[in-house]
Amino acid sequence: MSKIAIHAIYDDEEPLMETAKELRTKGIKVKEVFSPFPIHGIDALIGVPRTRIAICAFIYGITGMSLGTLMMWYMNIHDWPTDIGGKPSFAYYMNVPAFIPITFECTVFCAAHGMVITHFLRSWLIPGAKAKNPDPRTTDDKFLMIVETNEQDKNSIETLLKNGGATEISFK
Amino acid sequence: MNNLNYIFTKKTKNITFGLMAIGIISIVAGFITDHAPEGVSHDDYHKTRFWANLLVNGWFFMGIALLATFFMAVQYAAEVAWSVAVKRVYEAISSFLPIGALIMFLILLAGQFHLHHLYHWMDPEIYVKTLADGTPNPKYDAVITGKGAYFTPWFFWLRAIVYMVVWIIFQKGFIKRSIEQDLIGGTAIHYKNISKAAVFLVFFAVTSSTSAWDWMMSIDTHWFSTMYGWYAFAGNWISAMVVIMLMVLFLKRNGYLEQVNENHIHDIGKWMFAVSFLWSYLWFCQFMLIWYTNIPEEIIYFQDRLHNYGYMGLMWTVFFMNFAFPMIMLMSRDSKRNYFFLLSVGLIILVGHWLDVFMMVMPGTVHGNWHLGWLEIGMALGFVGLMLYVIHSALAKSPLMVKNHPYLEESIHHHV
Numbered sequence: 001m002s003k004i005a006i007h008a009i010y011d012d013e014e015p016l017m018e019t020a021k022e023l024r025t026k027g028i029k030v031k032e033v034f035s036p037f038p039i040h041g042i043d044a045l046i047g048v049p050r051t052r053i054a055i056c057a058f059i060y061g062i063t064g065m066s067l068g069t070l071m072m073w074y075m076n077i078h079d080w081p082t083d084i085g086g087k088p089s090f091a092y093y094m095n096v097p098a099f100i101p102i103t104f105e106c107t108v109f110c111a112a113h114g115m116v117i118t119h120f121l122r123s124w125l126i127p128g129a130k131a132k133n134p135d136p137r138t139t140d141d142k143f144l145m146i147v148e149t150n151e152q153d154k155n156s157i158e159t160l161l162k163n164g165g166a167t168e169i170s171f172k
Numbered sequence: 173m174n175n176l177n178y179i180f181t182k183k184t185k186n187i188t189f190g191l192m193a194i195g196i197i198s199i200v201a202g203f204i205t206d207h208a209p210e211g212v213s214h215d216d217y218h219k220t221r222f223w224a225n226l227l228v229n230g231w232f233f234m235g236i237a238l239l240a241t242f243f244m245a246v247q248y249a250a251e252v253a254w255s256v257a258v259k260r261v262y263e264a265i266s267s268f269l270p271i272g273a274l275i276m277f278l279i280l281l282a283g284q285f286h287l288h289h290l291y292h293w294m295d296p297e298i299y300v301k302t303l304a305d306g307t308p309n310p311k312y313d314a315v316i317t318g319k320g321a322y323f324t325p326w327f328f329w330l331r332a333i334v335y336m337v338v339w340i341i342f343q344k345g346f347i348k349r350s351i352e353q354d355l356i357g358g359t360a361i362h363y364k365n366i367s368k369a370a371v372f373l374v375f376f377a378v379t380s381s382t383s384a385w386d387w388m389m390s391i392d393t394h395w396f397s398t399m400y401g402w403y404a405f406a407g408n409w410i411s412a413m414v415v416i417m418l419m420v421l422f423l424k425r426n427g428y429l430e431q432v433n434e435n436h437i438h439d440i441g442k443w444m445f446a447v448s449f450l451w452s453y454l455w456f457c458q459f460m461l462i463w464y465t466n467i468p469e470e471i472i473y474f475q476d477r478l479h480n481y482g483y484m485g486l487m488w489t490v491f492f493m494n495f496a497f498p499m500i501m502l503m504s505r506d507s508k509r510n511y512f513f514l515l516s517v518g519l520i521i522l523v524g525h526w527l528d529v530f531m532m533v534m535p536g537t538v539h540g541n542w543h544l545g546w547l548e549i550g551m552a553l554g555f556v557g558l559m560l561y562v563i564h565s566a567l568a569k570s571p572l573m574v575k576n577h578p579y580l581e582e583s584i585h586h587h588v
Contacts, residue, residue, distance in 0.1 A: 087466070
């Protein structure tokens with residue numbers, strides 16, 4: 001059976017959230033919501049799983065920390081031992097306080113950039129990418145909810161969306 | 173809306189009395205048994221270990237109440253909504269401030285009357301260059317004499333009294349208006365709180381630093397650090413946040429604070445995490461700059477704490493307990509919502525910061541004659557008992573949930 005995507009446009013986020021709640025209790029899955037601003041609590045409502053970006057950030061941070069440490073060890077200990085505050089500098093651990101700020105910066109640098117790049121790749125927001133937004137008005141003042149369904153349930157969902165306050169409904 | 177009124181049960185009361193009894197026994201026994209170590213004459217000793225411990229506890233526990241007051245003022249001044257649901261908890265913690273300040277005041281007063289010698293600069297003889305008979309005074313200290321204007325007794329006492337009195341007036345005022353708001357309602361009290369909080373924060377911005385210089389940094393009189401005030405402030409702040417967290421968890425566990433949910437606890441957890449970092453940052457800033465430049469008059473502070481008197485193990489333990497441990501343990505979202513996690517991490521951080529204050533006081537007072545024995549632990553437990561007694565009594569005095577606060581509704585629906 002072929003799938004039908006119902007696009008419902010709302011003027012406000014409140015009726016959209018109420019409808020999404022109702023659909024959820026009926027066991028109908030909302031495929032996607034497009035909104036001009038982030039709606040607090042919508043991700044849980046439409047069943048978006050919790051982001052795993054924190055795990056990525058942690059891994060990138062550890063990577064940055066290691067790279068920074070390696071860099072400083074090579075530059076200031078191994079290749080050209082640097083005199084730091086008149087202290088012997090032939091071991092990394094003896095100079096650790098001097099290296100902490102740079103370790104920190106490298107960690108933050110890699111974690112932040114890694115997160116941004118991951119986010120862009122994962123959401124495919126690279127330069128030249130085609131906009132996924134089906135209706136440009138959702139970047140201004142309209143809210144769009146997409147519900148995927150089949151021929152059989154089409155009409156019942158349509159009335160449900162209409163009753164919930166949808167101002168326009170179209171089928172794709 | 174059940175359980176609005178906290179009942180200070182007999183069992184809890186007995187626990188606090190028990191702790192206080194341990195404290196009193198430790199104080200009395202400590203005073204009697206604290207003798208000069210080998211190589212120090214009895215007249216020069218002044219029961220330093222005993223008094224230094226009083227100072228550690230006096231500062232640490234007053235700091236918790238003081239920073240709870242500060243936190244209260246921040247919540248007012250920034251018009252924070254989420255924390256309204258736990259408002260009564262930090263109000264109760266701040267109510268220890270008058271007693272804490274009084275204890276601190278008595279410790280300072282004892283120094284002025286030369287019952288102890290924690291503050292070297294309180295000795296008037298070191299300011300005299302030549303004795304009456306014209307010979308140079310062997311006790312004369314040129315460096316401290318240079319700081320003499322700041323340490324003049326009348327100026328020192330004026331400052332001490334002004335800090336404490338103003339802090340307590342503001343703290344009492346906040347509590348009074350909070351109760352008034354329950355009865356009267358409206359927004360007038362709310363706006364008054366905002367402006368009072370702003371004034372308090374300005375006053376506190378200066379006095380948090382200067383009080384730390386006066387009462388803690390002046391132990392190492394020759395040494396100074398511009399970071400010290402903030403470092404001491406951050407240490408007190410994290411202790412206060414942990415106590416707020418522990419009290420909220422305690423009340424939740426006993427069926428109170430129904431409207432406080434994991435979102436509020438998550439936010440207090442974020443504060444714990446953030447302020448831990450603030451403390452680590454300031455601790456490290458102070459340490460790194462002094463370590464890096466390696467100037468004798470500055471490095472002596474860390475020489476005493478690392479190499480001279482055998483504190484090195486404790487010093488690094490404190491740093492890792494208060495930095496790496498909370499960082500790793502409180503990093504994830506789930507850990508900030510887990511009762512067992514927060515309880516154990518909170519207790520460890522609290523002990524860590526008590527040890528941090530220990531490290532601030534001991535190397536400059538008892539030097540190598542330091543112990544972490546029954547005297548130290550017993551006295552700290554006594555203070556814990558006293559503080560818990562005051563907090564629980566304050567909790568029992570007023571309803572656990574405020575009424576008529578403009579942000580109450582928002583706080584109840586807080587969601588992160």
